[in-house]
Amino acid sequence: MPEETSEEEFSIHWIRDLVDEVLERGPDEYLIATGKSMSGSVHVGFMKEIIIADVIKRELQARGKQAKTVFIADDFDPIRSFPPSLTLSPEEWMGVPYSDAPDPHGCCESLGAHWTNELVETFPDFGADPEVVSQSKLYDTKEMRDAVRICLNHTETIRAILIEYVARDFDDAQKAEYINSMKDWYPASVICPVCGRLQSGGKGSIVPNRVTSYNPDNDEISYDCAHCGHSDTSHLDKVRLKLSWRVDWPAKWYVMKTTCEPAGKDHAVKGGSYDTGLEMSRQVFGWSGPVKVPFEWVRLGGQDMGTSKGVVFTPRAWLNISPPELFRYMVLKTDVGRANNIQTDLIPDLIDIYETFERTYYGLDEADAEKQELAGLLYPLTEAQSVSDKYIPKLPFKFAIVTAQLQSIIDNDTILQRCYDVMKQQYNLEEVSEESKALIPIRLERALNWVKEFGSERDIVNVPDSVPADIVSTLTEDDKKFLSKLAAIFQTENLDDDDIQSTIFNLARDENVKPQRAFLVLYRILISRKSGPRLGPFINLLGQERVAKRLESVL
Numbered sequence: 001m002p003e004e005t006s007e008e009e010f011s012i013h014w015i016r017d018l019v020d021e022v023l024e025r026g027p028d029e030y031l032i033a034t035g036k037s038m039s040g041s042v043h044v045g046f047m048k049e050i051i052i053a054d055v056i057k058r059e060l061q062a063r064g065k066q067a068k069t070v071f072i073a074d075d076f077d078p079i080r081s082f083p084p085s086l087t088l089s090p091e092e093w094m095g096v097p098y099s100d101a102p103d104p105h106g107c108c109e110s111l112g113a114h115w116t117n118e119l120v121e122t123f124p125d126f127g128a129d130p131e132v133v134s135q136s137k138l139y140d141t142k143e144m145r146d147a148v149r150i151c152l153n154h155t156e157t158i159r160a161i162l163i164e165y166v167a168r169d170f171d172d173a174q175k176a177e178y179i180n181s182m183k184d185w186y187p188a189s190v191i192c193p194v195c196g197r198l199q200s201g202g203k204g205s206i207v208p209n210r211v212t213s214y215n216p217d218n219d220e221i222s223y224d225c226a227h228c229g230h231s232d233t234s235h236l237d238k239v240r241l242k243l244s245w246r247v248d249w250p251a252k253w254y255v256m257k258t259t260c261e262p263a264g265k266d267h268a269v270k271g272g273s274y275d276t277g278l279e280m281s282r283q284v285f286g287w288s289g290p291v292k293v294p295f296e297w298v299r300l301g302g303q304d305m306g307t308s309k310g311v312v313f314t315p316r317a318w319l320n321i322s323p324p325e326l327f328r329y330m331v332l333k334t335d336v337g338r339a340n341n342i343q344t345d346l347i348p349d350l351i352d353i354y355e356t357f358e359r360t361y362y363g364l365d366e367a368d369a370e371k372q373e374l375a376g377l378l379y380p381l382t383e384a385q386s387v388s389d390k391y392i393p394k395l396p397f398k399f400a401i402v403t404a405q406l407q408s409i410i411d412n413d414t415i416l417q418r419c420y421d422v423m424k425q426q427y428n429l430e431e432v433s434e435e436s437k438a439l440i441p442i443r444l445e446r447a448l449n450w451v452k453e454f455g456s457e458r459d460i461v462n463v464p465d466s467v468p469a470d471i472v473s474t475l476t477e478d479d480k481k482f483l484s485k486l487a488a489i490f491q492t493e494n495l496d497d498d499d500i501q502s503t504i505f506n507l508a509r510d511e512n513v514k515p516q517r518a519f520l521v522l523y524r525i526l527i528s529r530k531s532g533p534r535l536g537p538f539i540n541l542l543g544q545e546r547v548a549k550r551l552e553s554v555l
């Protein structure tokens, strides 16, 4: 078992404790919110937030409560930069909301919608079904406009909260400067009707098109566009507004009536945006705000995952190499306050661990009472679909890795037949069920993708058309006698995997070839390597007749 996984303590208690806390709120319907800025492809680590929200919802529903999850795609933020792969001109679109920029991929209604769709379409695979809300569309609703009005009417209060929280650790000079900058500050910006921008400038020189005054008597705001110089005074209903980011969050909570929202440590840090949001919920919107659920990030190979640094390991990329249940398992088994670390090279081991855990749930493997209880609680939450009444055996992933690589030289029926044979043997089955069979193609596909992208040299299996001459030239007379007899056995007998192993061993000894040498010679003849997958199953996968012919070809 890899060290990384064996040392982690199982913990289900965080889910129970959390749900107890959420239950104290007692609304008619519980709403668990999640959200993400749509400024690029989203990395798979974000699915931790989605899965935390999903299990809170599932547990609330299990306790007879009305509960749902919502995902808010924050696509109303102004564009600050583009991923390097994008063909749009940054000068042309800087400061425009992501929801107003075109989709250069040509498939979606906006750039923000493109990244939203790319993420959202993977939710069902991961077992999550949040209602998807676009932030830009939310701002078009009367409810959000009312929330903006409440904020403008409480500008003084919001200024005071920000000064208290943001300037908390400033020195006197910084604090004085900040307080001064807040004197004429309003918590909303306007999308300029002339140039379409929410702000001007790029990194380091951003000037938002902030509201410069608000008249509550006639509901009119004034604003200047820092980009094109347009300025105007107009009714609140006649312009497109966006709240400042620390104010936007509590306004969304208020409008959505959010009961609970998980947040990564950057936002959830003490005194951070979550806490200022809760303070605004109390002082501006007159309610408690949601239950805060801080969580530690998911890391990739020990590194933080970023959105802006080019290549992104997306949820789709995860699904291409690994089952979604493994991701849910990784997230849920670890305390929410601890980081998860994806090690792509260990995925085959982790899948084995997960499937042992699955068998514990079904009472099929020896496990102590504690492990069984834990599997009883946790396994259903790791499943993307509803849990099957009976155990559905899965093709062992490590066998799939080898098999998938032989699809170019072995016909599909033979591949499947060998998969069935291996499953019968592995799980002691009379027959392989249709449910099990149905899972094989996707497993082979994931295994092949994994080995191509993350497999080490040891995982790569390649059978050349013929045995290279430099390998043939190293064979001794004893080797050839051994190979000749082995070929004859393969031509006449039909051996199972274990029989092949023992036959090679015994025959080698009889022919004065050291068993170690015999195996080495066979690996070199078959795959031009010194070692490889276990020979019994591998030779049966290739077919004994095919192997016999190959052995004869070197004699």
Ligand SMILES: [Zn+2]
Pocket: 103, 105, 106, 107, 108, 109, 113, 114, 115
């Ligand atoms: Zn698109």
Ligand SMILES: [Zn+2]
Pocket: 192, 193, 194, 195, 196, 197, 225, 226, 227, 228, 229, 230
């Ligand atoms: Zn403008």
